Amino acid sequence: MPRARHAGAGRESVTAHQEPPVELTAAAREDGVDAAAAAARRLIDSLLRAGDGTEVAMSGITEQLTAIADRLDAHAPPFDERMVAMWAGDATTRHDPVTGPENALAPPVRFAGAADGSVSAVVELGVAYQGQPGCAHGGVSALLLDHALGVANHWGGRSGMTAELTLRYRAPVPLFVPLAVTGRQVAVDGRKLWAEGAISTPDGAVCVAAKGFFIGKHLPRPR
């Protein structure tokens, strides 16, 4: 278990550069629902970029999308069964709105864990995540960082539920550039966990910093 190696969160490891990062979130498959979700993700972006006023008939698109959704719904398993499948296996989920390759809301972000106890990801946000002009919505930064801190706790050796999250917005988060999203579990005291993280621009400037306090428990998994 690689997690045990850096259970002392915050400890620097001199061997960090020698160990490849460990993938902590689901990789997108090139077919199946992942590919359809990726296409849906692109479609969301294309709808926003087109808007009304082009010569594309939106009514035809609405009909096509509705027909696809109807077909999917007609063949979907009972929701209870699907929930069991969604939550089967280890802590990695394939459906969440941050990293889930099956979820078109998710950019998706892919976190990796390093030997020094930190987790990180690189993500470019498109126009669907816009808050102020050309910049990410402040709440989208919060969404990414809440998840980053959750992954950091998992990588640190103990996961929990967010009890308090504080975000400090230092500078706007630009769209369309490769952002670094980082996290690290900084302290553990019994069931109490603390983690920190940040979103930075490619030149290393921190745009948003996050601190979180977590309680070491999870809601029961469907079964």
Next chain:
Amino acid sequence: MPRARHAGAGRESVTAHQEPPVELTAAAREDGVDAAAAAARRLIDSLLRAGDGTEVAMSGITEQLTAIADRLDAHAPPFDERMVAMWAGDATTRHDPVTGPENALAPPVRFAGAADGSVSAVVELGVAYQGQPGCAHGGVSALLLDHALGVANHWGGRSGMTAELTLRYRAPVPLFVPLAVTGRQVAVDGRKLWAEGAISTPDGAVCVAAKGFFIGKHLPRPR
């Protein structure tokens, strides 16, 4: 200007029950890009509910969605022009990831302002917003509350950018129930603004409480 009427944020108005709430966010139109985005929103949900393992050919869906996106992209205006159109008019945007009817990421939430200075919305979150089993992702609650506080500042008479946001998670936020999302500007000192908000269940229990500190400025609009 209704905003002037309750510029003293937090002041209770005895006439509150006599005045209908004022819509503060864009209403979805029943056709055009809004209808296509609504269909895309449903499709995201249907993809998640189906997952892999049904007899629906995801490859065909991927092809259809890609073809639609290709067609939209081929007819989209230059992005600079589209950005100007997105940001034209008053503070109400039609594209943001919380309230935007053109954005399939948005639930969408529709906020209304009351005469007592508060803003509120009712929203049901589907499986695409799931964090822990059956509950909203903590970061999604943060996204909704950051936006609610921004709308509250606007309704309070002065808008700003989030400088600090603190979220306290008291109880899981259930999916599939009508949640109340509320906000209120609680103090103004020159360019400094403070606002508070909450997400509550239908029985009035507060699941997540938010406090925000804002600086009264906006990034320039594209023109």
